[in-house]
Amino acid sequence: MxxxxxxxxxxxxxxxxxxxxxxxxxxxxxxxxxxxxxxxxxxxxxxxxxxxxxxxxxxxxxxxxxxxxxxxxxxxxxxxxxxxxxxxxxxxxxxxxxxxxxELEGSLDDFIEQVNTTHVPRVQGVAIFPHPNKDTTPLALRANVEHNHVMHDRVIIVSVLTASVPHVPHSKAFTRDDLGYTDDGIEHITVKFGFSDDQDLPHALHAACLNEILDLDPKDIEGASYFISRGGLRFRPDSKGMVAWRKKLFVSLAHNAADPAALFMLPPQQTVTMGSDVEI
Structure with missing residues (x-):
């Protein structure tokens, strides 16, 4: 106009x-x-x-x-x-x-080693942590252990990848990764979606149970808790990387970014957001 x-x-x-x-x-x-x-x-x-x-x-x-x-x-x-x-x-x-x-997340291998040597108390249930990789620890998982001093019996770290094809069948959608221990209840899987697929994470994990990728009853997924690692952004004018006006622009853009819980179609009543603030 x-x-x-x-x-x-x-x-x-x-x-x-x-x-x-x-x-x-x-x-x-x-x-x-x-x-x-x-x-x-x-x-x-x-x-x-x-x-x-x-x-x-x-x-x-x-x-x-x-x-x-x-x-x-x-x-x-x-x-x-x-x-x-x-x-x-x-x-x-x-x-x-x-x-x-x-830097805040730290190595996942070191975190698992620490959990297994210090014997963190466990609570019943399944906790699912969407996270982009298996190299670092989800902020929500680290925050839960450091502040609440507990972990769930089953901890599933899930990485989501978008393939360059419209649809990915369930038979090819899942990859389970070895984290070094088989009896600590912590595991990592990668879920692939096609670029035309809805990234419905609860439905995908339900399918992973049916395909025996996860050793869980599908009903356990229905009652699982989801933890989103999402801290706030704080503007820091003296930090390096970008000029101040571009940092302000990025912070304003980030406030309007898509909510991961909505993107992955997580049930709101079973989703918790935890993490640490990030300065930029």
Whole structure:
């Protein structure tokens, strides 16, 4: 609406439209060349030929539209710059948060060794901890042991992966990993979903029990407790990694990020969020 009110007519918008379309064509060609190189393994001469034939023609059109930048062509460039800024800020912020979380989480092997040597008291039930990998300890699991000084009889750490296929059958969806002990009740499994599948974690774990990936009764999964490792983000202006305004932007974006409990379709009455704050 703002663009319509600013330009007032479709004729005036043609300057912005020309830069937008020709710029998009150039970007599409660059992405095609990357795919051809990385996935299709094209030879160098094919890449050069495609770049000259397609890219050369599109760059000619783009160059012809550069004179229109001051007459409205700056609008799509400003929009593109804004989108790229948001995307790169989110990606860099996630990297910084992941680095901070890895320091707080610590090694899962060391944590399991500590649990087995100190004999942490156990309570009845099944606790499920969604976590991206099997190398570090879920913050919620560590917080539960350090502050509540107890663990459930069965602890299942679940990593979710999205495959590059629409659907993954249950027969190929589960991988069980060895954590070093067979009698401590702590185990890790990886669940694969297709990119068109609903990431319904309770349903997937129920299927894992039916397929004997997990040595549990499916009814135990129905009554399990889910622990989400999600601490708050705190802005710290003197920390390194990003300039202050990008940190503020990332924190505001993170506040609107998807809730893992909703993403994995966890039952709200059986889900607890625990963790430690992360400074950025």
């Amino acid at each position: 703002a663009i319509m009110l600013a330009f007032r007519s479709s004729a005036a918008l043609t300057t912005a439209y020309g830069v937008s379309v020709t710029g998009a064509l150039v970007v599409d060609t660059l992405l095609l060349l990357l795919v051809a190189r990385q996935l299709w393994h094209w030879q160098t001469w094919k890449l050069v030929l495609a770049a000259v034939v397609f890219g050369g023609l599109e760059l000619t059109f783009l160059a012809g539209n550069l004179s229109k930048i001051i007459h409205g062509g700056w609008v799509p460039l400003l929009i593109a710059l804004s989108v790229v800024t948001v995307m790169t800020t989110w990606r860099r912020g996630r990297q910084l948060v992941q680095e901070q979380r890895q």
